[in-house]
Amino acid sequence: MNYTGKLKQTVTEKFEYIPKANVQTFGCVQNENDSEKIRGILAQSGYEISDNFEVSDIVIFNTCAIRENAELKIFGNIGKLKALKAENPNMIVAVCGCMVMQPHIVEKIKKSYPFVDIVFGVNSIEDLPHIVYNWYVNNKRQVSNPEVKTEIVEDIPVYRESKSKATISIMYGCDNFCSYCIVPYVRGRERSRKPADILEEFTQLVNEGYKDITLLGQNVDSYGKNLDENIDFADLLNMLCKVEGDYVLHFMSSHPKDITKKVIDTIRDNPKISRQIHLPVQSGNDRILSLMNRRYTVQQYKDIINYAKEQIPDVGFSSDIIVGFPGETFEEYLDTENLVKEINFTQLFTFIYSKRTGTKAATMEDDTSHKEKSERLNRLVKIQQDIFFEYLNSFKGQTVRALVEERKGNTYSARMANTLVVHFESDKENLMDEFVKLKVTGKKGTVLTADLIIN
Ligand code: 5AD
Ligand code: SF4
Numbered sequence: 001m002n003y004t005g006k007l008k009q010t011v012t013e014k015f016e017y018i019p020k021a022n023v024q025t026f027g028c029v030q031n032e033n034d035s036e037k038i039r040g041i042l043a044q045s046g047y048e049i050s051d052n053f054e055v056s057d058i059v060i061f062n063t064c065a066i067r068e069n070a071e072l073k074i075f076g077n078i079g080k081l082k083a084l085k086a087e088n089p090n091m092i093v094a095v096c097g098c099m100v101m102q103p104h105i106v107e108k109i110k111k112s113y114p115f116v117d118i119v120f121g122v123n124s125i126e127d128l129p130h131i132v133y134n135w136y137v138n139n140k141r142q143v144s145n146p147e148v149k150t151e152i153v154e155d156i157p158v159y160r161e162s163k164s165k166a167t168i169s170i171m172y173g174c175d176n177f178c179s180y181c182i183v184p185y186v187r188g189r190e191r192s193r194k195p196a197d198i199l200e201e202f203t204q205l206v207n208e209g210y211k212d213i214t215l216l217g218q219n220v221d222s223y224g225k226n227l228d229e230n231i232d233f234a235d236l237l238n239m240l241c242k243v244e245g246d247y248v249l250h251f252m253s254s255h256p257k258d259i260t261k262k263v264i265d266t267i268r269d270n271p272k273i274s275r276q277i278h279l280p281v282q283s284g285n286d287r288i289l290s291l292m293n294r295r296y297t298v299q300q301y302k303d304i305i306n307y308a309k310e311q312i313p314d315v316g317f318s319s320d321i322i323v324g325f326p327g328e329t330f331e332e333y334l335d336t337e338n339l340v341k342e343i344n345f346t347q348l349f350t351f352i353y354s355k356r357t358g359t360k361a362a363t364m365e366d367d368t369s370h371k372e373k374s375e376r377l378n379r380l381v382k383i384q385q386d387i388f389f390e391y392l393n394s395f396k397g398q399t400v401r402a403l404v405e406e407r408k409g410n411t412y413s414a415r416m417a418n419t420l421v422v423h424f425e426s427d428k429e430n431l432m433d434e435f436v437k438l439k440v441t442g443k444k445g446t447v448l449t450a451d452l453i454i455n
Contacts, residue, residue, distance in 0.1 A: 003129035008046040010136050015057070021047035022056035026074050027064025029252065030216055031097055033167045035062045037125050038096070040157030045129050049159060054084065058092040058132065063099035065182050067354035071099055078113060085115040092135055094118035096125075096146075101186035104357065106145050114141075121146025122187055123172070126153045148188040154197050164403055164433035165212040166205050170198050170236065174218035176255065178282075179293045179360035180322060180353060183218055192223050195231055199239060206245040211435065212403050212415070215240075215251040221258035234262040241270040246435065248403070248417045250274045253320075256281065257296040259304055268311045275312055276346065276418040279305070280320035284339030285332040288325050293360070298339060305343060316418050318347035323380060324373030325353045326366035333376050340383055346391055346418065348384040352377050392443040395420070399439050399453065404431045413447075414438070422448040 011019055021042040025035040038060060039049050053059045061078055064070040081093050093116050099105050100119050109116050120131055124146060131142060152172065160166055171192040174184045198215075205213055215236075217223060223233040231239075233251075240249060249272050254263075256279055267273045279301075283289050286297050308315045321340070323333060340348065352373045355362050402414035402422050412431055414422050424438055438450035 003133050004041065004045050007129040007133045007136075008044075010133060011046040014136060018048045019046070019057035020050040020052075020055055021058045021060070022050050022053040023060045023062060024053065024077065025062045026070055026077075027062075027066060027098065029167055029214065030169065030218070031062050031064060033169055033216055034097065034122070034125060036158045036160055036167075037156045038062065038128065039159035041125065041128050043159050044157050045132070053081070057090065058094065060094045060096060063095060063097035065098035065102060065105075065186050065356070067351065068356075069354065071105070074099060075108075075113075078116065082115050092117050092132065094120065094132075096120045097122055098182070098186040100146060101148060102182075102357065103145050106143065110143050116143060117141055119143045119146060121149060123149040123151075123153075126156055148186070150188050150191060152191060152193055154193075162405075162433070164210055165405070166210045167214045167216050168198060168201050168205070169193065169216045170220060170251075171217035171223055175222070176219060177293060177360070179291060179364075180325065180356065182356040182359060185358055187218070190219065190222060190226065192217075192225065192227050194227065195224075195229060195236060195239060198236065199243075202240050203243050206243050206247055209433070211247045211433070213247055213249055215249070217251075218253065219255045219258060220251050221254050221260065221263060232260075232262070234260065234266040237263070237266045237270065237273060241272050247272060248274050250276070250417075250419075252278045254279050256301045256304060257294065261304075261307060264304070264308045264311050267308075267315075274417045274419075275314050276316045276318065277308065278318045278320075281339065281343075282320060282322050283325065283328070283332075284336035285328070288328055288332055291327065291361075291364070292322075292325060298335070301339075302343075316346040317343060318349070318419075319343075319345050320349045320351070321380065322351050322353050323376040324368055324370075326361055326364035326368075328353075328368065330372075330376075337380060337383060340380065340387070344387055344391075345384065347388065348380070350377055350380050350384070388446070389443070392420070392446075392448060395440045395448055396442055397440065399437060400448075400450070401435055401437055404434055404436055407432060412436075412452075420448060421446075422450045424450045424452050426452045428452075 173188045173190045175190040224231040406413040437453040
């Protein structure tokens with residue numbers, strides 16, 4: 001049954017105006033991508049997409065479970081809706097995404113958040129029209145544990161805010177079971193989309209004028225493993241780069257145990273692929289890496305980085321790091337510091353280890369104080385800041401190409417293929433979503449400043 005049509009009809013009858021839908025995203029780019037699908041479905045079902053929850057008739061929280069901090073913040077935001085819901089009982093409050101794939105969280109919502117009307121699962125986005133339709137018809141709370149679904153549903157409409165920047169999921173789930181990580185439990189087993197479906201979506205985006213396209217997966221290097229076709233991630237990149245057009249292709253995330261020389265060679269041979277690779281290392285110590293179940297050594301990590309630097313002179317690496325993993329000694333932490341200084345990452349995302357119920361690491365003894373862990377984090381952030389400012393300085397005087405993303409007055413903000421942000425002044429009107437050529441004059445905080453040369 002087509003519930004999108006049924007919901008649209010119900011919504012049209014029920015409201016004397018076009019009802020508004022507000023979708024709030026927490027967490028990673030994959031969640032952003034899911035939210036674009038949720039908005040696409042709601043737009044098709046008769047809602048107007050709004051960025052203001054206070055005036056919306058349905059508010060959806062697309063949540064993240066990766067760290068406890070994220071969950072606390074989300075509950076704080078959900079709590080803010082209590083008063084609004086009391087004033088307007090016809091407003092629907094829904095919670096979806098990774099956080100609600102954990103039964104203890106659903107219990108908490110059931111018990112302490114009676115104004116939450118709907119909970120739905122991370123891979124149940126296509127069921128949303130049915131669920132919302134049921135709520136209007138029965139006016140009954142639908143809060144139960146969502147199941148982990150594994151099939152891939154194609155042809156979900158996507159509502160994209162940007163006219164130049166887009167993401168495409170090439171695979172879902174994760175099979176790696178890094179010992180600290182909740183993702184394999186909440187997003188299920190790894191499965192790849194068919195190359196033909198990805199190519200179709202990619203070609204359409206390029207034809208619509210999208211210029212910055214990111215391929216998404218928890219572990220893009222294992223793309224293709226469960227498909228009938230004989231295709232790997234490098235083959236997919238090669239296939240997509242054949243699409244004619246002026247664009248930059250990014251991907252994330254790679255896994256150091258799976259990224260191949262073939263992938264590096266493919267980047268080298270395709271100027272359309274960004275020279276910026278996100279390769280999460282997590283720790284610079286072999287004992288900790290082994291406890292984390294990362295399945296590579298520090299030396300193997302360095303080997304692939306060195307190979308990439310040989311093949312692609314202008315390559316840059318960003319990374320994720322966890323400090324304070326259970327049992328990490330100060331000396332072991334120092335190994336991470338040394339690795340960070342040695343590699344010269346262009347960008348680093350640093351986290352304090354957060355215990356996640358149900359993971360292997362949650363059972364490991366953890367006797368380091370939070371204060372000590374915070375100190376480790378602060379040291380690392382400071383080291384990376386110095387490296388980053390040096391990196392920014394190295395662009396001074398260079399001519400660069402960047403895609404214009406934002407305008408405030410006459411100040412434009414543009415992003416280079418290596419993801420650095422550049423600000424420049426211009427009174428020209430037609431620069432949004434276009435590539436521009438800029439001459440870098442300096443830096444201001446964490447962004448580069450530049451003069452416009454040509455557009
Ligand atoms: N605690 C802290 N950081 C975590 N990450 C994943 N799980 C945890 C956790 N339990 C980090 C990893 C990963 C990034 C997306 O989030 O560094 O690469
Ligand atoms: Fe989590 Fe590891 Fe999978 Fe990344 S690769 S999502 S860190 S289990």
